[in-house]
Amino acid sequence: MSFDIVLTVNGTRRTIPIPDPRVTLLDLLRESLHLTGAKKGCDRGQCGACTVLVDGRRINSCLALAASLDGAEILTIEGLAEGDRLHPVQEAFITHDGFQCGFCTPGQIMSAVGLIREAQAGDDPERVREAMSGNLCRCGAYAGITEAVLEAQKALSQNAPTTRQGEAA
Amino acid sequence: MIPFEYVRATDVAGAVAAGAAPGAAYLAAGTNLLDLMKGGVARPTRLVDITRLPGLAAVERRDDGGVRIGALARNSDLAHDPAFAEAYPAVAEALLSGASAQLRNAATAAGNVMQRTRCAYFTDPGSACNKRRPGSGCDAIGGETRLHAILGWSEACIATHPSDFCVPLVALDAGVEIAGPAGTRLVPLESFHRLPGTTPERETVLEPGELITALVLPPEAAAFAGHSRYLKVRDRTSYAFAVVSAAAALRLEGGRIAEARLALGGVALKPWRSRDAEGLLAGRAPDAAAFREAADAALAGARPSGDNAFKIELSRRLAVRALTAAAAGTPARLPALPGSVLAPAPEAAHV
Known part of the structure; x- marks a missing residue:
């Protein structure tokens, strides 16, 4: 069952195909969008290396199902600096x-x-x-x-x- | 994780219909469910996404003075709701003593109630577990039992319920509002989780398709606001499950205890309220002797399920300490380390 979701990632609205509902937000960011800043440390919500902001709130992206976040705004480490000016x-x-x-x-x-x-x-x-x-x-x-x-x-x-x-x- | 069908529910009736199918599970934040699915412990074939059900994230003050906590209220939103935290400080303290900030930002109120045991034998598909696979046996018995039950356990299961949130809730007479194929019902939280007996695979009173829509605190619950604490002994000061925890709430009148509430966490497969202890405290002066008697009553039926006899005396002492802290008054601001027995709490009077 393949379907699309819409996410605003680091300020850019994107339509993203979900090949399988098992995909987590972390895997979507890393494997589909090639945003590899968020890390897969434990993949079980214990280490925090995958932390991103969803609708302005920090969460563990490894424990969030991408399909469930349809419409959300995501901020990752890649979206934090403004050009060469660090946050x-x-x-x-x-x-x-x-x-x-x-x-x-x-x-x-x-x-x-x-x-x-x-x-x-x-x-x-x-x-x-x-x-x-x-x-x-x-x-x-x-x-x-x-x-x-x-x-x-x-x-x-x-x-x-x-x-x-x-x-x- | 095995493949599953993803269904997004748009109203409660639709969710209940989709959730009644064999193999279906409800998905809120998924902080516990996805973890268990990754480990092959939970194997739903259909996930019914309830995060978009309208109106279920609200915290509503009722005209009668009670409060209705929507099933989808996030742990952090609830704990940081100023009016809620002021009226139910032990609930806020319990919420903030649990998990991490990231998890609290995601995890929901009903999801907390529905979370599964952290028994290592339950979460390891290679171990025998009557809860995960009925009739397969219990490898926890005779194994590593530091975090296992001392109350209400059976030969079939010695696991504990890991929630912090549920401990003050059960002390405050919370109710669980449930929607199902046959309509809506309200079940006391105290009787929502089942003790293991011979059927540890049946964890709650929920029937197929039934969905928690809210948790309800009655008007009387706010009367304990001035004298409430949640204390939690854990193996590290933050981001750890309770070895033992205690919620204590007192209503004092003229230097005496008019009404007491006491519940323990980490001791049984459900949040453990002790009405015997509460009964002993009514009418007494809030002193060490009364608190020790109450603690003894709360643990009267306790017995170790393995190498965990230490938890019995630890629970008694923590109950005394939580009651003592409650009698001293709810702190004006939650301690920097919520629920910690190590944190020095400036005990300024709350009201």
Whole structure:
């Protein structure tokens, strides 16, 4: 059973054939669209290397059925920079050595972008660590990642103040 | 993953009709189902996608003071809904103590209720499992049983239900709204999950085609807002299932407990409410002696299902600690590490 879905991927609306309903969003991105930034680490929702934003929210793309996301907006690591100008989160990961081998980094960065949009962690490193616990880093770059998230969040709030969601929770 | 037919439902009646077919399963976020399908544990031949059913993602305050949580409400949306978190802080804390931010952004309220056990023998198709393949035996018995049941288990199955969310919900008398071929019914969450007995393959009271449309909290549930906690002992501080968890909620009047609620997680194949413990606490002063008596009552029927006798005393101590924390007052803001027994919580009064 083959059918098409429509996704807006990194700002571009695309009609994409689904050859088999078993295809996950991760496999669709990597195999059909050749966007290989999102990584297949565990493929079971445990490592976070496949994290992308769907309709502005970070999720594990390995546990999302592509067919079910018909009509969604997807943002991957490939869509983050503007030309040669890196996104503030990307800049901050470089500044703070937020990676070593780099395999988990696209997922870490997309998760950090999602975390900042969620606006629940504030400037508390403990809350940032907790909110990043779905992204594993086998190189152990966690200290730099936490610093990078905090700095990027500060930079983004200075550049473009966003409406903060309720912090009651 | 075996091939399946993908069906997108557009209304509840259509979903129920499509979901009643043999081999059909409902797909919401799929965070648990797809994982099990990849592992060959779940093998549906038809997926009925319910994510587009209209109106099922809403969290609605009812005129009577209760709340109706739509089946498709995402874990993170519910936990971060300010009015919901203020009225049911232990539910918000339980939600935020579970999984990861990515999973909470996807996973739904009803999906959480319907999630399967994380028993390693259930998720390994090479192991015998009466739940996965009735009559095949239980390799968990005599195996690695650290996370297995101490209450309500049987010789056929010693697995636990892994939900955090369901633990405070069952303490707060939540109901499960179910649509089916014969109409709609409301089942108390407390009797929704079945204990294993001789038929561990029958996990809930759902009949073929029946679909959860909402979870409902009664008006009385909000009366515990000022004294509610969810605590969770796990093998790492974040992104781990409970070894044991406890939801405690108190209604205090004149320095005494007018009404208490206590439920445990990670101890049985269902969220385990202890009405015996609750009954003992009514009318008592909220002190250590009362809490220990309640904990003893809650675990009175407990017995190890393997190398997990430690969970019995751990559960008692966690129940005491959760009751003590609840008596001290709900924190004004959830701790940085929700549900953690290691996190220092500034215990500012909630109201």
